[in-house]
Amino acid sequence: MPIYLILLLAPLIGVLIYLLYCQGFVVTKSISAVLFIFRPGKQTDRVSLNSCTGWLRHARRFRQSGTYKFCLDCRLSKRSASVTLLDSRKQELLHLSRENSAGEIELNRAARYYLRWDFQHATGNCELRW
Numbered sequence: 277m278p279i280y281l282i283l284l285l286a287p288l289i290g291v292l293i294y295l296l297y298c299q300g301f302v303v304t305k306s307i308s309a310v311l312f313i314f315r316p317g318k319q320t321d322r323v324s325l326n327s328c329t330g331w332l333r334h335a336r337r338f339r340q341s342g343t344y345k346f347c348l349d350c351r352l353s354k355r356s357a358s359v360t361l362l363d364s365r366k367q368e369l370l371h372l373s374r375e376n377s378a379g380e381i382e383l384n385r386a387a388r389y390y391l392r393w394d395f396q397h398a399t400g401n402c403e404l405r406w
Contacts, residue, residue: 305332307395314393321404323357323393333362333392341385344406348372352400359404362390372404 303314309328315321316334323332338344350357350373358373364387370379383389391404 303332303334306330307332309395319406321359321391321393323402324400325357325395325402326399327354328395328398331392331394333390336389336391337387338383338385338389338406341383343380344383345380346370346372346378347405348374348377349403349405350374350377350400352398352402354399355395355397357396357398357402358394360392360394362392364388364390366390 303316305314307328307330309325309330311324311326312328313324314332315323318339346359346361348359352374356374358371360368360372361370361381363369369389370381372379393402
């Protein structure tokens, strides 16, 4: 393959990955785990893990403006997990954990938000509903 073709395709692939990330199709993570399964959905995120330490972040747009109630259900046999809702500037809006498992917040349909999951030697299943 000619070098000029590679130089032309590299920025296009970078732009494609960025656009997919902005729409929530690409997940960034730093995970060390024996087992890690992440299943994002329209109104719920689910995680199954075994001996997991690290973090995961993905972009999310909400379909309607209004007040959303978030509920974190962690069925962990070891350690802890938490979820933080961040705005487009990555400022914390809501933090949920085992101790504080529910919260409400006003969200704008036009804005982009990020959900960041944090795990500390966690084993079990977690579900975040809104």
